[in-house]
Amino acid sequence: MAYVSWVAWPDLPAVVHGGKANLDGTPDMVPRLLLAVALPATAAILGVVLSAVGLVGPRVEEALHLPHRWTARSLTRSMNTVLSLLSLFLLVAHGTLVLGQAGRGIPVEQVMGVAVGLLLVGVGLSFPRAEARYAPATVLHRWWTAARVPAAVAFAVVGLTQTAASLLVPTSPLPTLVPLLLLPALGAAAGVAALRSRS
Numbered sequence: 001m002a003y004v005s006w007v008a009w010p011d012l013p014a015v016v017h018g019g020k021a022n023l024d025g026t027p028d029m030v031p032r033l034l035l036a037v038a039l040p041a042t043a044a045i046l047g048v049v050l051s052a053v054g055l056v057g058p059r060v061e062e063a064l065h066l067p068h069r070w071t072a073r074s075l076t077r078s079m080n081t082v083l084s085l086l087s088l089f090l091l092v093a094h095g096t097l098v099l100g101q102a103g104r105g106i107p108v109e110q111v112m113g114v115a116v117g118l119l120l121v122g123v124g125l126s127f128p129r130a131e132a133r134y135a136p137a138t139v140l141h142r143w144w145t146a147a148r149v150p151a152a153v154a155f156a157v158v159g160l161t162q163t164a165a166s167l168l169v170p171t172s173p174l175p176t177l178v179p180l181l182l183l184p185a186l187g188a189a190a191g192v193a194a195l196r197s198r199s
Contacts, residue, residue, distance in 0.1 A: 001043060001094045005036035011102035012036070035101060039094040043087055050079040081126045089119045113166025113175040117159045120179070124155025147193030154185035 012032040054076040092115045100108040127148045162178040169175070 001040040001091055004095045004098050005040065008098045008102040008104075009036065011104075012098070013101070016101045032101075035098060039090050039097075043090045046086055046090075047083060050083045054079045077129070078126075081129075085119060085122045085126070088122075089115055107170065109175070110166050110170040113170065114163050116179065117161070117163030117166060120159030120162060120182075121156050122159075124152040124159060127152040127155065143193055146196035147189060150189035150192045151186060154182070154189040158182050158185050 009032070012035070014032060015029040016032050016035050017029060057075050093112060096106055096108055096111045096115070100106045158178065158181045161181065162175060165172075165178050166175040
């Protein structure tokens with residue numbers, strides 16, 4: 001990400017579009033330094049925070065004497081998965097935004113729509129490997145065991161729909177609306193899981 005910023009820096013205007021619009025409809029402009037460092041800084045902060053969760057989380061649970069705890073291995077694997085997915089997404093987002101503002105002719109909306117869709121697919125594919133934190137005899141364990149695959153399917157279907165919409169109709173508002181389908185899709189997945197866990 002730093003390399004992309006360094007390569008594109010000479011071609012970036014002094015102020016760039018911040019991605020928002022002011023109340024009067026004019027584009028919100030920000031200094032190019034903010035565009036160059038915002039997402040790399042976000043990735044660095046995420047790396048520190050998620051690494052700390054893997055180290056501190058089990059100790060906090062032990063200190064609080066919680067009855068059901070994450071294993072250190074499971075928590076570390078989950079944090080590694082989240083960090084890997086978010087890092088790849090932020091890399092694509094940063095490269096697309098910076099190179100797009102530098103005039104490299106990148107279809108920003110289309111690439112970002114595909115990146116969001118693939119992020120959702122990646123999150124969905126990670127669900128089946130997420131171990132339940134609760135003891136096997138509990139209702140929550142049974143529910144999560146039943147929910148992992150339906151939730152994975154919900155995320156993957158919405159992500160693939162988002163990707164297809166971004167590739168096929170990039171200039172329409174449809175790609176920006178597709179992620180809203182996550183709520184009903186996850187609701188359906190939760191309902192399926194509840195029925196399966198009861199049976």
